[in-house]
Amino acid sequence: MKSAATPSSRDILLASRAAASSLVSASRSRLARQMRPHLGWGLWEEFVEFANKYYKAAWLRALPG
Secondary structure, three states, X not given: OOOOOOOOHHHHHHHHHHHHHOOXXXXXXXXXXXXXXXXXXXXXXXXXXXXXXXXXXXXXXHOOO
């Protein structure tokens, strides 16, 4: 029997999908902190839009579940 504090595999999957979903677009992500100063806000926003449009769905499909 699982304790209430033990996350189920479904909970872990949902958390990993949420993390992956915001990987690029999160303003405080490591990628954002490292690249935004080099790209500037305008190019950063274009990059996020491009990554979400062309890569986000495939990234989420690659996760189990």
